[in-house]
Amino acid sequence: MILAGKVAIVTGAASGIGLEIAVQCAAAGAKVIVSDVQEKGGDIAVQRIASSGGQAAFFRADVSRPADSEALVKEAVRRFGALHIAVNNAGIAGPMAPVGEYPVEGWDRVIAVNLSGVFYGMRYQLGAIQAAGGGAIVNISSILGQVGYPGAAAYVAAKHGIVGLTRTAALEYAPHKVRVNVVGPAFIRTPLIEPILTSDVTRMLVGKHPVGRLGESSEVAELVVWLCSDKASFVTGSYYAVDGGYLAQ
16 A cells, blocks of 8 residues: 555546556555546546545546646545646557658647646646645656657657656756656557557567567556655656567667
8 A cells, every 4th residue: 555645646547558557556545536538438447446445536637738637636636635646648649650741730639648738737736746745746658758660750759758858847846845757668458559459560569579578557557656656755757668678679
């Protein structure tokens, strides 16, 4: 119960990595605001947490809208009395095309959700966490926040941006007892990539991970929970890859 007594927000928590983070935060003792644009999935996530004895509530928020991010923080404080932890996980894949052919609308949407959404989240989370006496923020980037990937210009740019944004916030808020770290998953089995996992694609992706398999959402969530806890009290401004050795090659 390393998060006992804490209140957490997890965005993009209706499925995939975000869902597992919310479930594990609750299992570690936190009261969790599950946030997503998918209301049905969000409600199911809350039910799953409750069935295991945890405390959670759903709040619909589109992270690309600053007002939604502000309202989400206010809801956490209103419902549970404070905010100590925020995990900015919500993201989309976007179209695939070379930079010279990349659709402008696709670029704008990916940047709005994946990068601006993290900024909007922190913009309102930081003040609330300071008011609670300190805490932790974990932003979810990607291995593609460290390297390029053909055809994924917007996604790669956004994930690189999250790393820089995280490090800047960590420097600014370390004196205020708010730790800010970033996690970079490799290819994880989630609804985001399941549609493309033909046998050939799976074989190709597995080959990029020296451990010889794709990752699981639970493996990302376990690291996130640790980073949110006091066990990581001397850790801030750091990038952690959960990648099966992908970036070591």
